[in-house]
Amino acid sequence: MNFDFDLFVIGGGSGGVRAARLASGEAGAKVALAEEDRMGGTCVIRGCVPKKLMVFASGYPGQIEDARAFGWRQARAGRFDWDHFHERLVAELDRLEGLYRQTLKKAGVTVFDQRARLADPHTVELADGRRFTARHILIATGGRPFKPAMPGAEHALTSNDVFHLERLPETMLIVGGGYIACEFACIMNGLGVKVTQIYRGAQILRGFDGEARGHVAELIRTRGVDLHVGTDILEIHENGGNFRVKTTGAGSGEYDQVLFATGRLPNSDDLGLENVGIETGRRGEIPVDEYGQTAVPSIFAVGDVTDRINLTPVAIREAAAFVETVFHGRPTKADHEMVASAVFTQPELGTVGMGEEEARERGAIEVYSNSFRAMHTGFAGREERALMKLIVCAESRRVLGCHIVCDQAGEMIQLAAVALKMGATKEDFDRTMAVHPTMAEELVTMKTPVRTA
Ligand code: NDP
Secondary structure, three states, X not given: OOOOEEEEEEOOOHHHHHHHHHHHHHOOOOEEEEOOOOOOHHHHHHOHHHHHHHHHHHHHHHHHHHHHHOOOOOOOOOOOOHHHHHHHHHHHHHHHHHHHHHHHHXXXXXXXXXXXXXXXXXXXXXXXXXXXXXXXXXXXXXXXXXXXXXXXXXXXXXXXXXXXXXXXXXXXXXXXXXXXXXXXXXXXXXXXXXXXXXXXXXXXXXXXXXXXXXXXXXXXXXXXXEEEEOOOEEEEEEEOOEEXXXXXXXXXXXXXXXXXXXXXXXXXXXXXXXXXXXXXXXXXXXXXXXXXXXXXXXXXXXXXHHOOOOOHXXXXXXXXXXXXXXXXXXXXXXXXXXXXXXXXOOOEEEEEEOOHHHHHXXXXXXXXXXXXXXXXXXXXXXXXXXXXXXXXXXXXXXEEEEEEEEOOHHHHHHHHHHHHHOOOEHHHHHOOOOOXXXXXXXXXXXXXXXXXX
């Protein structure tokens, strides 16, 4: 059977663009890609990239304060100019979107700037009614923020909106305790917004190492975020431009803005899945096997729409594995073990492998942990402590987990992740010479376990 395309990709985010580029540019396939919004998806347009730029912007007041202790006596942060930053942010996102489009063009991918749905296992229908057949179809539609249902939920922002506020609010309530809630609590706090954060559970950052979670929570509070755990939001009322919020405990009051950072859902609605017989999971995720193949052999899915590990680099690896499998005839699974990540709070949390609680469940462990005042922090007169922690398997001596809380922890954990991925033992860490004076040297100088379990 002749098809219009070898591959039709639905979704122009990190996963979709990578798959299209590799299949077309490297494997020589005839590829089309449909994207209804901007090219680049969540990461580039409304996620990692603009978020990280805001992280940078929000870090300067703290650095300027430290600078005074280091002799820059006249240094003053002054007021943050949101309009200036926003104008530059928009220009940067435009530039990056342009690069994504250029990459696709160079690779010979046919781009349709509109929504696409599945009509049958080999046919895609565009919003304008045109239909194209394809030997393979890849769904890479990502995810979207989820707002819990409650009176007044429509007044709350999501992470999609935060990058395009007309002006910075003076006060903000942030609901949630995950990556996005904690990152924006720190960003907004750093930019001078008075931030209240509420989280329904006992401690923020569920799923991370317990000690690291506690450490981050304490430092977030020290830096000025009014964080309340064990507290949920009940309703929001508009009140002359402000929002009156009722919660189950602390945090009730008036805010200029309310941000829901209460998780994300896979973008699988209205994709025509019913036309091909794909049934989604409980959260709307598209079930796939280890190769990204759905229940329909010609249709694959990668990235957040499959709701496995919802991180950009994971989607990119899944896309590359899909192209290897389907277009190079080399069955390849994306490796989901030991995936490192960073929460860009201030300070950051970098993590790879198991937390202490999870590791303890699986067998005997040794815990090496040290919290200390870093050189620059001490000199600046701040009490803030860094945390370095290793979880070691008592039997194999392998380092099962590494958790770092300090400035630049995201950069550090990337390198520690290589060692853990290679199966490094505690003795490998011990025989590695320290780089002095750094914070990370602590990872290779912790001699005695603080506890065994
Ligand atoms: P998370 O799943 O990390 O956190 C969601 C938070 O919202 C949790 O604290 C959760 O509480 C809470 N929550 C969920 N439902 C409700 C509800 N009905 N009422 C009140 N609270 C609720 O999601 P995020 O939105 O923060 O991020 C989504 C994903 O995006 C992350 O998991 C991560 O994979 C990715 N991401 C990665 C980043 C990075 O690498 N730096 C940055 C941002 C996002 P509970 O814990 O009790 O369930």
